[in-house]
Amino acid sequence: MIIILKRGAEEARVQALCAELVGRGLKIHESTGSEARILGLVGDTKSINESWLLANPVVEVVRRVTEPYKKANRKFHPDDTVVEVNGVKIGGGQFAVIAGPCSVESEEQIEEVAAAVKASGAALLRGGAFKPRTSPYSFQGLRADGLELLRHARRATGLPIVTEIMNTEHLPLFEDVDMIQVGARNMQNFELLRRLGQTGKPILLKRGLSATLEELVMSAEYIMAEGNEQVILCERGIRTFETSMRNTLDISAVPMLKKMTHLPVVIDPSHAAGISWMVEPLAAAAVAAGADGLMIEVHNNPACALCDGAQSLTCEQFDALMQKIRPEAEFFGRRLSAG
Amino acid sequence: MIIILKRGAEEARVQALCAELVGRGLKIHESTGSEARILGLVGDTKSINESWLLANPVVEVVRRVTEPYKKANRKFHPDDTVVEVNGVKIGGGQFAVIAGPCSVESEEQIEEVAAAVKASGAALLRGGAFKPRTSPYSFQGLRADGLELLRHARRATGLPIVTEIMNTEHLPLFEDVDMIQVGARNMQNFELLRRLGQTGKPILLKRGLSATLEELVMSAEYIMAEGNEQVILCERGIRTFETSMRNTLDISAVPMLKKMTHLPVVIDPSHAAGISWMVEPLAAAAVAAGADGLMIEVHNNPACALCDGAQSLTCEQFDALMQKIRPEAEFFGRRLSAG
Amino acid sequence: MIIILKRGAEEARVQALCAELVGRGLKIHESTGSEARILGLVGDTKSINESWLLANPVVEVVRRVTEPYKKANRKFHPDDTVVEVNGVKIGGGQFAVIAGPCSVESEEQIEEVAAAVKASGAALLRGGAFKPRTSPYSFQGLRADGLELLRHARRATGLPIVTEIMNTEHLPLFEDVDMIQVGARNMQNFELLRRLGQTGKPILLKRGLSATLEELVMSAEYIMAEGNEQVILCERGIRTFETSMRNTLDISAVPMLKKMTHLPVVIDPSHAAGISWMVEPLAAAAVAAGADGLMIEVHNNPACALCDGAQSLTCEQFDALMQKIRPEAEFFGRRLSAG
């Protein structure tokens, strides 16, 4: 951690600050330049709050030199983490496709989609039961009944299930879910993250719409700090000024997250653009950029979907997509996980 | 609601869509231009999902003509809502200053700050007990103990208390809180909003860092749809590309939110910039732009604050601020509420 | 074009507006819904300014139904445009790699880099002579001398040259340049665009840091409206909140621009991230997403580059990149153009 002092900072106050820092077990290396006087703090600065330093009247700038995340940090865990979801591996060269409807709507719908995506090569089944919707007047999901329908579909197909949680009070309902998803709007719902860290279940953590990559990793760190290291990061499009699509896929997140962390990185091209015809080129780009998996919305009848139909592929379109993704993944040296 | 059809849309499919819409009780006005064919839907379109329409292969664009919020809409409630928090009025010409530390740290701290801000003219006392922090390694607040200390401070000063909730499971602890705050990161924690709508308590709803004003109003609508119309909207700075301050105060939010809704609008200049010397000019701008109140961070010793010291005013600075705000509010024809 | 009228708009004023629109040769289709009254304008609305309509006190909202660009519009030119730069084809399945240093620094540097990138398979040589720099104290390029060095390098290697123009007054210097580049900061320098439209030369138009795709296409339209249809669009990273890299590559721009327009689309992964190790995964993603070419910074000694060394590949790294890009382009069915 580096502290740049203000010009003309009162010496007595500087000495008092240094004394306090030394009292906290740090060593101080001082440099005086022609334009600035700098304190370099040596030791464990994790407990030193930047805002506390900035509030001191002699301090101009505080810069942290090391990353604020530990458990997720690639520097301390050079090897890729491979997350195993009820037998399906993601990461470390294993590429997994998660597919299914935006929301579970009926037994018929989820069973039909589950069978189709399994046949086309998906490794996991997604489906929303609790739905975060901008409007209180929109369909909010089948909730507990939706979870029950997902379990049926798992029984029928053998595909592990992935579904979103919105509240810690619903945790008992998720005991039998294979991977719990945290949605973009809850990426910084820290109470929820902490509790998921106590479950030991694989967690799919989606990036917030305007979150930086470091914020995403810090949210993963919340889960991991509680002892659960089974975290998959998911980039699903960020908010930009572009109006021709819903969000903008941040493809650079793939190589950067893999450099910052050892966790698997999955891309959701369906939410990224919000337009079904864009799923294929974005999915292809994700594979090329080094992603460990894809999350794709598929609906047996998108024109009747209760939610996000515009971005859903039909079962046939998903099958065509898999016929392109499979050889591409192989071209790039990855192995497709089977459900 | 307006639907623009794709060029060359198959007539049979268009007719099928029209039949379905008519079946849902809507009338359809059709216009055919040289470049586009348009369906205007007449009737109650609140139940019609845009994404459902977009998934239809004949549909190119869907545009909603009317606002998706009803209860918060100024059009249906022309008069200003005045929220009363344990006797203190906010809105409709009553201007209230909410002040206190970012987080409650000790009995001595909160009592000293509470007495000071009351003496300077604050109408409500703020203080964080449950703190949303980006890092799991940062101070997370005194939690239940912090709420207890706030109640003490209320007893000592008579100031109603405002504090943030992070999880529905904590609701029983907040029964005795005068106004419950929803933080920026929880603005779209819809389960929390819904439950707060069932409490009947005044709610201070902070805008998310990258939320549009309509999204903020839709989150208020979640609370109001459950029957609780005591909602105050708070602009606290949005994320922009600027690096010289933490966030960028969106001063335009004040007149625009007051045009969109009938709810009081409060500005938090402390979080907006994250720098104590900027609080005064931003507070002055907020009054001039028509805000109904201010939320200001005050600490008896900012250099020792456990959280956000860099943006906190000292008690003396807050007193000086109030001596400027009071005549300015009067200049602009507003009455300062007393605590 | 659709006009939504204000509630309670005065009838006489509405009639006056309609009369004026009819006088301008438009037909009006009116729809009256339960919540809004709508005028649909039929005819050539290109001359109707949205702001002029919005200034009318009876108008609430104006929505344009058709795209404001004509010459660049894919709807009117379904086939891909293939731009030919001194014999090298870009677009329509022909994939071209443009490579070279950020700025031309010396005869030795540009000759060495030119020979190396040619040997590795680049089809065009880039190099900056006029450099837009944020600071007036930074190296501003060799200017006319740099152009001269580029011509030497072209003579030596046979590679067509691409270089940036910053001012219409420099146009005579660019007469012998094969493709003229418009930088991101000049994307809306409309006087420059117009004059480039009168040259008949291939233009490489870079997207502004915060420009929407429609704005980029409108800038291409400026060039095309003057009669020059040889325009290549270049996505080079947009400004976002991310701090771990300089810009964020908008990979979705590739499929979306190719849907909106018939022009070739090139990706610049060097500027997008500003980090040399990220060039390879981003270039791979660009090929997969359907780009028609790449623009890559290569320097014979990046650690001594006068500009943007951090993002430059060495000649060896560029060679390794080309060995990956070539088979990938073939995998995706594109042919590499040779210089």
Added chain:
Amino acid sequence: MIIILKRGAEEARVQALCAELVGRGLKIHESTGSEARILGLVGDTKSINESWLLANPVVEVVRRVTEPYKKANRKFHPDDTVVEVNGVKIGGGQFAVIAGPCSVESEEQIEEVAAAVKASGAALLRGGAFKPRTSPYSFQGLRADGLELLRHARRATGLPIVTEIMNTEHLPLFEDVDMIQVGARNMQNFELLRRLGQTGKPILLKRGLSATLEELVMSAEYIMAEGNEQVILCERGIRTFETSMRNTLDISAVPMLKKMTHLPVVIDPSHAAGISWMVEPLAAAAVAAGADGLMIEVHNNPACALCDGAQSLTCEQFDALMQKIRPEAEFFGRRLSAG
């Protein structure tokens, strides 16, 4: 300037880097912490390029400690600069209102508006002759004829004139203009800035839609580095995600720019929101935040304006605005400059 070295950086390369830096006249202070090794560079680092350092394989992070602007820097010029435009002072407590139409459209229009805004208390007359328009099919301004009409209006009213330049080739036409405006889209047209720096004329420099404040100041530095210190900075709204208005006024820019620089700061509330009814609250906020002036669009018949009618005030609305701004400016201790 601070350099953080990579973990495990090869010692020979570190020594080579240090030797080179020492050879450039710098001293090096080294600190070795538990987690990082840091070089503090002491001396004149203005000539050291960050990207050059980042390209060195031993360098992880480079941080500049001092601001990159000198001439505009408040630290070296503590007193406010007062810019005088043909006798009208702006800055240092003198508050000036610049008013007039978005574009000059006819002699009758500009004469009528000029007389009206003079009568209401404007100190300078604005009017666009060369108009930057997103579409090549929109009205592009009366160009040289517009400048001529502005000169007529100056003769009639005595108000100094302010108008935008788009190209260095037009400079001869601007010789008789009192203050030359650089538009937001040309904020980083460095060739134009440099040439304006050679004129000695007052320059009104508008902030780019997504420019940081430091970038704006660096553009002022381009002008000042050529010897012209008569620069006024203008905040006119930044691009954000908000859709209910055109841009978002960054009110914080006022206090921050005044801290960074000694230059006057003017607010343009008309372009900021793009909506006429928002001009008044935003103008009031600008005065309260400490702005040195306002730039307001006024049209004698906004519903017929060829450009930006939706944001123009009528002459009557402008008069009403001035009746509010005048006492507010006095309340905040500023003197209104007269034209």
